[in-house]
Amino acid sequence: xxxxxxxxxxxxxxxxxxxxxxxxxxxxxxxxxxxxxxxxxxxxxxxxxxxxxxxxxxxxxxxxxxxxxxxxxxxxxxxxxxxxxxxxxxxxxxxxxxxxxxxxxxxxxxxxxxxxxxxxxxxxxxxxxxxxxxxxxxxxxxxxxxxxxxxxxxxxxxxxxxxxxxxxxxxxxxxxxxxxxxxxxxxxxxxxxxxxxxxxxxxxxxxxxxxxxxxxxxxxxxxxxxxxxxxxxxxxxxxxxxxxxxxxxxxxxxxxxx
Numbered sequence: 696x697x698x699x700x701x702x703x704x705x706x707x708x709x710x711x712x713x714x715x716x717x718x719x720x721x722x723x724x725x726x727x728x729x730x731x732x733x734x735x736x737x738x739x740x741x742x743x744x745x746x747x748x749x750x751x752x753x754x755x756x757x758x759x760x761x762x763x764x765x766x767x768x769x770x771x772x773x774x775x776x777x778x779x780x781x782x783x784x785x786x787x788x789x790x791x792x793x794x795x796x797x798x799x800x801x802x803x804x805x806x807x808x809x810x811x812x813x814x815x816x817x818x819x820x821x822x823x824x825x826x827x828x829x830x831x832x833x834x835x836x837x838x839x840x841x842x843x844x845x846x847x848x849x850x851x852x853x854x855x856x857x858x859x860x861x862x863x864x865x866x867x868x869x870x871x872x873x874x875x876x877x878x879x880x881x882x883x884x885x886x887x888x889x890x891x892x893x894x895x896x897x898x899x900x901x902x903x904x905x906x907x908x909x910x911x912x913x914x915x916x917x918x919x920x921x922x923x924x925x926x927x928x929x930x931x932x933x934x935x936x937x938x939x940x941x942x943x944x945x946x947x948x949x950x951x952x953x
Contacts, residue, residue, distance in 0.1 A: 716756025716764070717741035735769035744769035783828040785812035806833040820852045839866040841877040873899040882911060 712721040714730035718741050721730050732741035734756070735748045744753045754767040770780070780789035782800035785807045789798050803812035806819045815821055815833035825832045838846050838854035842865030848854045856865035859878030868878040881888055883896035890902035894913030897903050904913035 712740070714741045716758070717766070734766045782812045783807075783832075784830075785828075805830045806835070818846045818848075820848050820850055837864055839864050842866055875900070888912065 712728040712730060714721060714732070715736075717734045717736040718730035718732050721728055723729070727739065729739055730741045732738070734741075735745050736753065737743060737745045742753075748769040752770040756767050757765040759765060780798055780800070782789070782803065785803045785805050786800040788801040790801050791798050797810065799810045800812045803809070805812075806816045808814050808816050813827060818836050819833040820836060822829070822832050822834050834852065836846060836848035836852060836854055838848060839860075840846070842856055842860035842862075843854040844857055845855065853863050854865045856862070857877065859869055859872035859880065861867050861869050868874050871881050871884075872878040873881055881899040883890050883894075883902050884899055885896065888896075890896050890904070890913050892905060892908045892913045894902040894904045894908065902911065902913050904910070907917050909915050909917055
């Protein structure tokens with residue numbers, strides 16, 4: 696068992712303290728040597744487990760296997776002997792689920808979840824460039840609310856897009872769609888969905904039709920079925936011309952001296 700030497704300042708005499716391989720420092724406190732205990736141990740020589748840890752799980756540390764040895768850390772009360780509470784630094788609390796006979800981390804931080812805080816919460820994905828114990832191991836998906844089905848993404852950060860949407864975050868549209876708080880099918884374009892009869896396509900959203908046509912693609916005439924639209928137009932023009940002539944005649948009569 697490793698022993699650490701402590702030399703008092705005034706007397707110069709040499710004392711020793713034994714910490715059962717649960718400490719790397721030994722200090723003089725109130726005239727007594729006190730190990731600075733680790734591995735959830737306590738006592739002058741780290742000879743017992745701390746409160747809240749299972750007393751029967753105490754064992755002295757071991758030099759084996761070399762070179763690092765075995766700390767034989769005291770386990771949390773309620774955990775079976777030898778259970779390991781490994782949470783990759785995202786939690787310092789564990790619980791033993793007896794009917795499943797497993798030890799699981801409690802209250803995982805840094806947007807992690809899972810038995811060992813080894814997975815990312817829903818709405819986050821694994822940062823491939825970070826180690827499991829890194830605080831930035833999980834990155835928010837940031838899916839576009841208008842273009843995505845939900846706020847979750849796959850393991851590479853790609854969101855599930857609605858029809859017509861595309862891109863890692865579903866914030867862009869596929870060809871044939873336009874963006875307007877989400878992706879919608881083109882009403883018109885310059886290739887397949889051409890506006891007819893002289894109509895013009897406005898931002899792929901609607902055809903602006905000449906006065907005498909209507910319809911999504913300006914494909915319908917405003918004239919009623921079975922009528923001669925040209926004749927109707929001519930009649931309308933003749934009436935307007937007649938009215939203009941009448942006004943001019945009246946004006947000339949007024950200006951002509953008697």
